[in-house]
Amino acid sequence: MSASIEDRAGLDFVLALRRAWATELYPQLKREFERSGAGGDAATIAPTVHRLPAYPWFAWLERGSQKMLWRAVADAIEHQGASLPPRGNGPATVELDPDFRLPGWYTEWDIHVQPGGVWSSAEAALVYELGARLVMLGDNDDYKFHRLFTETAIPARDYRRIVDFGCGFGKSAWPLKQRFAAAEVIGVDLAAPCLELAAARTNARGVDVRYRQADATATGLEDNSADLVTSTMFVHEIPAQILPSVFTEASRLLAPGGVLRFLDFQFTGDPFRDLAMIEHGARNNEPFLPTMMREDLAAMARRAGFAQARWVAFDERGQGRLPELDWPSRPEWHFPWAVLEAEMPSPAQAGETE
Ligand SMILES: C[S@@+](CC[C@H](N)C(=O)[O-])C[C@H]1O[C@@H](n2cnc3c(N)ncnc32)[C@H](O)[C@@H]1O
Secondary structure (H helix, E strand, C coil), X not given: CCCCHHHHHHHHHHHHHHHHHHHHHHHHHXXXXXXXXXCCCHHHHHHHHHCCCCHHHHHHHHHHHHHHHHHHHHHHHHHCCCCCCCCCCCCCEEECCCCCCCCHHHHCCCHHHCCCCCCCCHHHHHHHHHHHHHHCCCCCCCCHHHHHHHHHCCCCCCCCEEEEECCCCCCCCHHHHHHCCCCEEEEEECCHHHHHHHHHHHHHCCCCCEEEECXXXXXXXXXXXXXXXXXXXXXXXXXXXXXXXXXXXXXXXXXXXXXXXXXXECCCCCHHHHHHHHHHHHHCCCCHHHHHHHCCHHHHHHHCCCEEEEEEEEECCCCEECCCCCCCCXXXXXXXXXXXXXXXXXXXXXXXXX
């Protein structure tokens, strides 16, 4: 983006602040915790962690820098007079529903502390797009994270139709089309402004994705019409009571033998890190993040008819999908990325005869 020198300075400052929070404050707090000798699970250690000297700094800066981030990003977008780029004549399409009603649980929180969320205006989508780069500490500027997911976590097959739940502004959907060029790729999201931006960004890459405004629990797409259902950073935005219907919808969409791959977070079993994730949900206005992490999504997938459901770890700065739930060890704050893998049984696997 071409920001003014003042806006650039504001963005750089927030990025530096967030890097210092991740690479200095988090390890400092962890050292203090280790010196305390406290043990137990995330809930048991919480009172000890809350009394550590670095904790107020850590907790305040996590939320305070996130608020500063959106301010800096919104200013930069506003000063540019930015509006949604034209969709152009490229192949990507958007199916909007003029009567679509967003669910209350979706609109009543400013998710990620972004004022107005990602759905409230055209600017909101642009703000989200730029903010997402800073949230990833500049690590995902060229969207390598999403390419890594597509390249390492998705089995190489000849897919006919791929459905990406919660596609946002498209950065999870267009790499799928780039890798599986023969497949029809459909990105589904609640937020109309994000879908418009997704189509423009996808067209700029010259690829063809069908963007559709729908709830991932009721996509309106045909039964058994897909052979891959994906999502990235999506299930932690869904209330626990709605999560089962995400799997029911995925199993309805998938033909026998179809594949499900969801990239999200899991507890690591390290109580300090798990507590940091639970509190990240609170400080980052992601109320459904801890509730999702407490659910057994693999069991939920099995109840919806999936087989071979399991989580594996995902190393976003290394090789991507890892063969097991082995967590990459790093001193700085980083998300416990993991991939939920599951398959719809083929008739043979289900013990059926042709
Ligand atoms: C954190 S963003 C992730 C976007 C994209 N997958 C990525 O990796 O950048 C989560 C997206 O899920 C969408 N979303 C949340 N709940 C949804 C639902 N029930 N159905 C469809 N989309 C939903 C939000 O609008 C948002 O765009």
